[in-house]
Amino acid sequence: MFEEFFPIFVLIGISVFLAFVLMLISWLLGPSRPNAPKLRPYESGMDPIGDAKERYSISFYMVAMEFIVFDLEIVFIYPWAVRYQELGFGTFWAVMVFLTILTLGLFYTLKKESKNFSISKAKQV
C-alpha cells in the first residue's frame, strides 16, 4: 500500500546527503582567515548601528495569519474538486456558501489591511 512512497524516502535521503556534501566541500577546501571587519554584518561600508534583531512591521504577521486561513480554505477545496461530479448540485451550493463567506472575509481584511504596506501611511518596510 505504501510502496509508492518508498522512492520518496530514498529521494529525501539523496537530497539531504547532496546538501550536506555541498556544504562540506567549501568548508573543507576554502581558506579560513577570519578577522573583525570581515565578520561584521555588511551595512554598505559603515560600522553597523545596533543589532539587527529589532522590531519589524506587524503587516508581516498579518500576512502570515491570513495565509493560514486561506491556505486551509484551499486544502478543504481539494477533496471536493476531486469528487464534485458524484456529489451533485446540493454539495456544490454548500461549497459556494463556504467560498462566499471566506471571500467576504478576504475583502474585509483587504479593506482593513490595504494601507499597511503603502508608503504614504506606514513606515516603509
Add this chain to the structure above:
Amino acid sequence: MEAPIVSSYIIMAGALAVLLQSAAVVVYVERRVAAFIQNRVGPNRVGPFGLLQPLADVVKLIFKEDVTPIYGNRVIHTMAPMFPVITALLTVAVIPFGDGLFITNLNVGVLFLLAVTSLGVYGVAMAGWASNSKYSLLGGLRAAAQMLSYELPMGMAIASTVLFATSLSMVDIVNSQVYWWGLFVNPLGAIIFTVAAFAEANRAPFDLVEAEQELVGGFHTEYSSMKFGMFFLAEYMHVVIGSMLITTFFLGGYHLPFAGYYAHILPEAGTWAKAILDIAVFLGKTGFMVFVFIWVRWTIPRFKFNQLMSLGWSKLLPLAILNFVVIAFILMLINS
C-alpha cells in the same frame, strides 16, 4: 511490483542528474540571453562559446572562504541554504516525464507538491534571521511574505486544474489534457499559475527579495562561498521546476497538442520511440518556459513591495477563486 520500483530508481537518477545539470545550463543561457537582449556579448571566454563558465563559477565558489557574521546564529545560518536545495530536488518525485516515466505516482501528488514547495519559505526566513544583518532580515521577511501570498493563487489555480482531472495524481492530471491542454480550457488559471510561479521562484518582476538598490543581496547578503552557491543553485533549480510545473499542469505535460485526435499515428505506448518522444516533448516545453522566465526578467521592471502585495491579495486571489467557481459551475452543468 518489482519492475516498476527498479525503473523508478533509474528515472530518479536521470531526473536528479538532469535537474542539477540544468541549473548550470540555465545560468549560462540566462547570461547569454541577457547579453543578447541588452546588446552585449556575455560570457565567451571559458571554453567554446563560454560554455564552461558555470563550471568555472562553481570551482571559484568552492575555494572561497565560508564566513558566518559575528553574533549570527551559526547553526541556523548553516542549515538555511539546505532547505531550498532539498525542496527543489524533492519536487521531481511526482512530475511525470513521459508515459509511465515517473519516479512515483502518488494519489496525493498535488498535495505532496504543495507541501514540499511551501517548505522553501523556511530557508529564506531562517537565512534572513540568522545573519544578524538588517538587509538580510528585511530581505528574508519580504521573501517569506511574498512566497506565502503567492502560494494561495497558485493553490487555487491548481484546484481549477484538478476539476478537469478529478484526481490529485499528477499522471491523471497530465492524461486529462491529452485532447485539450489546460491552457486552452482554463486560460485564466494558466496565467495566474504562471504569475504565481514567477513570484514563488523570486524571479523578476517579483525579485524585490534581492533588490540590489535597496537591500544589497536580500536574505543572502551575508552568505559567501558554497553556501551562497547553494542559494544560487536553488534559485535556478526553482526556475526549472516552475517551468516543469507549468508544463505539467497547463501545457499538457508530455503530450503533443491535441495528441488524442491523432494518437494512432504516434508510436505505441511502452516502446522506446514513445518514451523518447515523450521526454523530448516534455523537455522542449520546459525549455521554452525557462526561456520565457529569462525573457520576462530582462523585459519587465521590478514591482514595488506594496504593488506586489496588492497584486497577490486583491487581484490574483479573488480572480483565482472566481475562475475556480465558474469552471466548477460549467463542468457541473455539462455533466448533469
